[in-house]
Amino acid sequence: MNSKVYDIIIIGAGIVGLATAMKLARNNSLNLKILVIETENEIASHQTGNNSGVIHSGLYYAPGSLKAQNCVAGRNELYMFCENNLIKHERCGKLVVATDKAEIKMLNRLHKRGIENQLKGLKRLSAEEMREYEPHVNGVAALLVPETGIVDYMDVSKAYQWHINRNDGEISLDTKFLGLKHQNPLVVKTSQGEFETRNIINCAGLYSDRVAKKCGINPGLKIVPFRGEYYELIPEKEYLVKNLIYPVPDPKFPFLGVHFTRMIHGGIEAGPNAVLAFKREGYKKSDISFKDSLETFMYPGFWMLALRYGYISLGEFYRSYSKKAFVSALQKLIPEVTENDVQAAGSGVRAQALGMNGKLLDDFRIIERPNMIHVLNAPSPAATASLSIGGTIADMAVKNFDLA
Numbered sequence: 001m002n003s004k005v006y007d008i009i010i011i012g013a014g015i016v017g018l019a020t021a022m023k024l025a026r027n028n029s030l031n032l033k034i035l036v037i038e039t040e041n042e043i044a045s046h047q048t049g050n051n052s053g054v055i056h057s058g059l060y061y062a063p064g065s066l067k068a069q070n071c072v073a074g075r076n077e078l079y080m081f082c083e084n085n086l087i088k089h090e091r092c093g094k095l096v097v098a099t100d101k102a103e104i105k106m107l108n109r110l111h112k113r114g115i116e117n118q119l120k121g122l123k124r125l126s127a128e129e130m131r132e133y134e135p136h137v138n139g140v141a142a143l144l145v146p147e148t149g150i151v152d153y154m155d156v157s158k159a160y161q162w163h164i165n166r167n168d169g170e171i172s173l174d175t176k177f178l179g180l181k182h183q184n185p186l187v188v189k190t191s192q193g194e195f196e197t198r199n200i201i202n203c204a205g206l207y208s209d210r211v212a213k214k215c216g217i218n219p220g221l222k223i224v225p226f227r228g229e230y231y232e233l234i235p236e237k238e239y240l241v242k243n244l245i246y247p248v249p250d251p252k253f254p255f256l257g258v259h260f261t262r263m264i265h266g267g268i269e270a271g272p273n274a275v276l277a278f279k280r281e282g283y284k285k286s287d288i289s290f291k292d293s294l295e296t297f298m299y300p301g302f303w304m305l306a307l308r309y310g311y312i313s314l315g316e317f318y319r320s321y322s323k324k325a326f327v328s329a330l331q332k333l334i335p336e337v338t339e340n341d342v343q344a345a346g347s348g349v350r351a352q353a354l355g356m357n358g359k360l361l362d363d364f365r366i367i368e369r370p371n372m373i374h375v376l377n378a379p380s381p382a383a384t385a386s387l388s389i390g391g392t393i394a395d396m397a398v399k400n401f402d403l404a
Contacts, residue, residue, distance in 0.1 A: 002195050006033045007403055009188050009197040011177050011211055013038035015048040015153055016378050017203030018160040019390025020397075025167035027394070030403055035197070036164070037175040037190055044157040046281065047205055048383060050348030052230075052261050052269055055079070055089070055149035056381035059096070060249065060256075063116040066364040067381065070392065072117055074385030075147065081387060082151060085159045088264055089151040094244030095130055097139040099332050103248040104141055110248070111143055121146040136240045138335050148244060150264045153383045160386075177204070180215045186371060199401040201393060202374040206280045206351040212374045219376050221361060222299045225280045225292070226255075226350045228272030229320055231330075231342040233260075240341075241268045245333050253312050258329045270330050270342055273319045274350070283347050285320070304358020353377035366393065368400060 008024060010017045013036050021036045040046075055078060058071035082089040098107045114122045123144040125133070130142035164171060172192060181187035185196045204211040212219040233240060246259040255274040262268055276296070279289035296302050306313070319326045327339050353361040353376060365377035373396055375389075382389060397403070 005185050006035045006197040008034050008199045010036045010201045012203035013043040014205050015157050015383050015386045016389055018157055019386040020393045021169055022160045022163045023390045023394035025164050025169035034169040036171045038173050039176040041174050043161055044154055048153050048157055051153045051383050053150050053152055055151055056384040057119055057145050057147040058117045059114045059145055068117050070385035070388040071381045074388030077387040087155050091149040092243040093146040094148040095134055096143040096246045098141045098248050099139045106248045134242055136334050136336055152264050199371045208376050221353045221355050223351050224296055224354045225277040226274050226352050227277040227347055229347045230269045230271035230345040232345040233268040237341040238268050240334055273316045275316050275320045277349050301354045301356045301358045
């Protein structure tokens with residue numbers, strides 16, 4: 001066993017875990033001994049490393065929700081952090097496009113919600129006006145959201161790592177969490193041996209529910225993995241998209257729908273769809289875990305979800321295997337796009353928290369227990385809001401942990 005006793009061990013070196021560690025490590029008044037443990041051999045390997053790189057504005061989220069509060073505060077802090085740390089980024093703005101008159105009512109709601117969430121510079125555009133921003137887009141009206149931006153979240157995560165190390169925090173890679181001994185101090189069992197700590201923070205993302213259970217906590221939810229698959233425009237067709245183009249979201253479906261995203265290091269992504277993954281790290285269709293699949297299918301909430309969204313989910317699966325169908329969805333926004341204009345790109349897996357009632361948890365879910373904080377749901381815009389969420393978790397730790 002390591003002879004050092006840590007004040008806090010954070011499980012998971014994704015962007016939320018790293019932001020939390022950085023906020024705590026930079027609290028010089030406490031002089032905390034902090035360790036971040038990570039299963040993989042590099043930081044930010046999963047949701048963070050496969051993120052599309054959008055700095056979200058906060059347009060979509062219910063006013064007053066943790067999502068809305070943290071996104072608006074975190075977005076502003078992230079822009080400042082990028083500037084101060086010389087991280088390449090761009091506040092390029094995006095268009096949310098109503099492709100027919102039936103979507104205008106929802107576009108009006110989004111506009112109202114954006115105002116309630118204190119977004120600045122929102123502007124309604126006519127069909128003619130929106131083509132001044134995106135000449136190839138199809139639609140009857142649009143909403144310009146100028147505070148949306150783009151960045152590479154791996155670059156951001158590496159900057160967080162640098163600040164953690166600079167302030168004497170530690171990160172242990174290739175270190176899988178195996179369990180917890182409830183004694184004083186706590187003993188964290190890992191693949192690299194045992195570590196003593198006074199407190200733990202669970203930021204394990206795709207495995208947050210399992211980590212909670214191993215700590216003796218009933219999470220009250222199940223993490224169900226959804227894979228988002230992307231295409232990208234071939235270089236000769238990148239002129240079709242100048243910045244970011246999003247559809248008006250379908251209120252009957254919990255995901256945003258396929259859209260176009262310009263990447264900070266070049267290229268235009270198109271997607272994603274949203275299909276059930278048969279492995280928590282199921283980035284390819286062939287990735288299957290019997291354990292993960294059985295756990296999903298044995299969960300009552302999954303079947304309630306399937307009944308609610310079964311028809312729509314079949315359409316998502318169809319697009320997963322049919323390039324023609326995927327391109328057809330993209331053509332709603334840019335009719336000029338053809339099957340020859342796009343090629344298969346990467347994919348990501350979203351850690352979607354699902355309740356026993358079959359409802360997807362839409363907001364952040366953080367629970368506290370003696371000497372423990374468990375971040376059980378940190379959906380998009382977690383990357384955008386990472387500094388705000390990390391600050392919130394750090395404040396909870398300082399308030400409720402015995403760190404004297």
